Amino acid sequence: MADSPLLAVPGAVPAEGVDAGVPAHYGNPIVEQRDLERGLALVDCSGRGVVRVEGPDRLSWLDSMASQSLARLAPGESAEALFLDAGGHVEHAVHVLDDGVATWLVAEGGDADALGSWLDRMRFMLRVEVSVRTDEFAVLGTAAEDPAALLPDGVTAAAPNDVPLVWRDPWSHVAAGGYQYATDPEHPAAEWRWSEVLVPRDALRALAAAARTGSVRMAGSLAAEALRIAAWRPRFATEVDDRSLPHELDWLRTAVHLSKGCYRGQETVAKVHNLGRPPRRLVMLHLDGSDTVLPAHGEVVSAIKQLPEGEQERRAVGTITASGLHHELGPIALAVVKRAVPDDIALIVESHDIDVAASQVAVVPSGAGAAVEVPRLPRLGARR
Template sequence: MTAAEALASRIPGAVLGPDGLPLHVGNPVAEQRRLRRDALVLLPRDVLRLTGPDRLPWLDSITSQAVDRLPAGASAETLVLSPEGRIEHALRLRETGDALWIVVDAGAGDALEAWLTRMRFYKEVGIERPEAVVVGAAGEPAGELAWLDGWPEVAPGGVRYGEPTGEPWRWSEAILTPAEADALDPARFVGTLAADALRIAAGRPALAEVDERTIPHELDWLTTAVHLSKGCYRGQETVAKVHNLGAPPRRVVLLHLDGSQNAPVAPGDVVLRGDAEVGAVTSSAMHDELGPIALAVVKRGTPTDEDLAVRSAEGIAVAAGQQVLVPPTAGHAHRPPRLPRLGAVQRPTA
């Protein structure tokens, strides 16, 4: 049993998910209000620790964010991209002055550690996997060693395509030793469903929104995780081309779902425009103020002024109003004007 699972076993009323952590403690909707105040949530996370004098410039050279001069006490976010610019890993970073702590979604730690080890070559970088418990909070962090989320503010070198949803978002993820986690009051904890609902309402992207084709532009992740004018890194060509000359093929939307049919919507459910399939749900939740909501990734050309529908697992078409997060006009930052075709007749204007 891990330290996180041991703590989960002591949380009153906890209903555990497949990962052994609490999904909720009795009332997922009411838990959102507790989380906004001072409650905590056990998160399914893996933790890595980088040491050595080359850790920051080395990581800067292979990921999307500029972290080569990250000061002690600072938090940042960066992505590992494929050579084609598709998202492979999302890293939450906290620098302490003597080490760089990395928090990733549970299950990603092994693959990330293996990739970083292959990319190390002759750099003076140590890669460790300390035993740690990660605790999320919408208020004050649960410990001093915490990653502070900068969303929805635009990080230096980043760009935002859409407007924030209007849902307040303040989030931290504290990295605790097993002893520090054991000292926390189990009664303070709520489940991950509450955290998911607040994240979805804020339009905050996560790996839940990522599939094998996803590029950062589609999720507005250039806001916090990509520096557009830093040096070369894997996938940079796609990032630059799509932002400057092209447009992302898909875009994320926040769906406000009709709850009157009592048909649950889940990740993977198809998004419809009429009878045509235009995308898929990536995350869903019951929000304490907005009701049933979801994030979905749809085709870029899907009209923004039309209501959509989601086909639930029962085959029911659930009506969905869309709130634009990434507009169809995203990209094209420096697209040159179209020149008239050679030999084309120029018609006089009135």
């Protein structure tokens, strides 16, 4: 995918890593973050991929494979879904929007082609057609209540079937059929407002021209990531690896319907939720900002274990998935750690040859799981 035209806006600094190809910021990421949070700015998410599924069997077909209930998705209604392997591990994550004729899936840019190919192989004899449309459509993100109001003259949301393609993130509440592991009564997702607008890709040039004149406010990917981290919102490109289960990321909130019909990986989802415990768990970290170090994706999170002899031993317990500088919280990060790590233990992040102290907030508590109480059977031969 070619670099975004927004990188030609004066002051634009290119992003690195999973958001390479779009601006990380335009000179002042903290101001941009405040503008974004207030619903005054757009984010160039044109690095994301777009897959279109059309045909009369599309919704029932997607429903049979996805973790979310999609069979009755109404035109203009938004949903989030995962495609899992047979062991319940996350293989693809999509933002889903139907326009009455076609279903649109927004995926990470690096995953869209693989997702499109996999879906195409799964069509069999059903009346569906799959096409990757990333070259034709780009994604813009915003926290505005009315995303269309931020678009400059000449730029409108794509509406190929007279339904504007605007996906609204369901993360602000537990979706129907979902389940929340987080126990914090003031879940930060309650303040999370995020929408993704599909526009024709050639409209990015008009958007860049408007940004140059100041008629539209833009925020970079750093602003969006900091707000996402503060909302405990998982993202496929950062929080997911080849072992990830939805439970570990509290993704049952919005991406899994626990009462829908059979789909690949459902047995593991149900078993872990009802009888087991996620082997790992997501935490948010408040980082010591003394050394002005923001850890990178994949860097090691450690804990100090007290040994019986009174000595201490440092042990790796997880990895950083994403980090950012929040305008109120300061340096923060998301990390995936082992389930057995106590919720209240202090952690250390090893970054740039510096030990960064970190205090954790449990997104998925160490005691999460086993939602169904299984009656204990009496021992054989025991008197009653």
